[in-house]
Amino acid sequence: MSFPKIDNIDIRKVTEDILLIHQKKTPFLFSCCDGLLILPKEGRNNSTLALDLNIEPKYVKIVNNRYGPVSNYVCTHAHVDHTCHVHAWEEHGAIIHAPNPEAKYLIDLHNFYRGFGFDEAMDYASVVKFGELNGFQNCKRVNSFEPGESLKFENLCVNTISFPGHSKAHIGFFLPKEKVFHISCLGFDKPKPEIDAFGPWYGFKQASIEQYIKDINRAESIFLNDAKCLTSSHSYIVKNPDTHPFEYMRTKIEINQKEVDQALKTSDSMKISEDEAVRKLLKMDLFFPKKKLKAFLLEIYTLWESWIIRKHIQRSKYFNK
Numbered sequence: 057m058s059f060p061k062i063d064n065i066d067i068r069k070v071t072e073d074i075l076l077i078h079q080k081k082t083p084f085l086f087s088c089c090d091g092l093l094i095l096p097k098e099g100r101n102n103s104t105l106a107l108d109l110n111i112e113p114k115y116v117k118i119v120n121n122r123y124g125p126v127s128n129y130v131c132t133h134a135h136v137d138h139t140c141h142v143h144a145w146e147e148h149g150a151i152i153h154a155p156n157p158e159a160k161y162l163i164d165l166h167n168f169y170r171g172f173g174f175d176e177a178m179d180y181a182s183v184v185k186f187g188e189l190n191g192f193q194n195c196k197r198v199n200s201f202e203p204g205e206s207l208k209f210e211n212l213c214v215n216t217i218s219f220p221g222h223s224k225a226h227i228g229f230f231l232p233k234e235k236v237f238h239i240s241c242l243g244f245d246k247p248k249p250e251i252d253a254f255g256p257w258y259g260f261k262q263a264s265i266e267q268y269i270k271d272i273n274r275a276e277s278i279f280l281n282d283a284k285c286l287t288s289s290h291s292y293i294v295k296n297p298d299t300h301p302f303e304y305m306r307t308k309i310e311i312n313q314k315e316v317d318q319a320l321k322t323s324d325s326m327k328i329s330e331d332e333a334v335r336k337l338l339k340m341d342l343f344f345p346k347k348k349l350k351a352f353l354l355e356i357y358t359l360w361e362s363w364i365i366r367k368h369i370q371r372s373k374y375f376n377k
């Protein structure tokens with residue numbers, strides 16, 4: 057089968073009948089993620105399945121016409137870059153599935169606002185604007201499942217793997233027969249091997265660095281022992297036994313820790329409270345240049361960065377608990 061070009065869409069072959077699809081230019085930073093398209097295969101699945109392929113509605117239409125119809129769509133967690141356009145798949149007839157407890161965030165942005173703790177730092181109006189910026193629209197109906205559950209679509213087995221360090225619901229997909237492992241948003245976000253990126257993301261209250269490290273180690277062992285190919289939400293295809301994704305993610309966390317340690321060393325941190333230390337370090341723009349950000353984006357980036365900083369402060373030897 058050949059795969060003719062679609063403008064602004066990259067289509068990469070993972071196996072003969074599994075594609076990794078990537079939207080190149082996106083409306084905003086958090087409006088799209090790469091995902092898998094499982095094409096029909098005799099004896100396995102008669103209809104196409106989409107795994108966490110959040111691209112703009114105009115591309116959903118083209119992809120669905122060409123490779124679909126997509127009967128089922130599985131989301132990996134409810135960060136906006138994984139949810140904003142899922143409604144378009146639903147409009148084209150796909151049944152939407154998402155993991156608990158975040159499945160309900162797809163049907164109402166207010167659930168996203170409260171569920172991720174934005175309500176502790178800003179008005180709902182700011183999150184509505186953030187949703188609009190990324191093109192968020194609600195889904196009408198979402199079937200929920202538990203992270204770690206195995207899903208079956210006709211004879212296709214999709215094991216979901218819980219990676220809760222990133223967010224409570226966050227899952228990867230392992231296709232045992234096809235030996236394809238999709239680690240979703242775990243933090244391997246390099247567009248090319250030679251290009252650096254942000255790495256693991258834990259800018260929310262319920263994210264956890266310790267859990268993150270466990271998740272990375274677990275993902276590494278699944279990949280090396282059981283998979284042939286590794287894909288993720290914001291990166292290229294990796295072939296076993298390349299361990300670069302895992303080394304990259306662990307190193308990024310350590311670099312972030314060093315950054316915070318260094319800032320604490322220079323700010324008399326042994327004498328101040330955790331909240332004061334977070335406020336001090338936020339002013340240093342360690343992770344996000346916030347000086348030019350205005351209004352709701354400043355609020356949102358400040359919230360994310362405050363959690364990244366707080367989590368590193370809590371595990372720093374330069375902070376007196």
Ligand SMILES: [Zn+2]
Pocket residue numbers: 133135222241
């Ligand atoms: Zn995410």
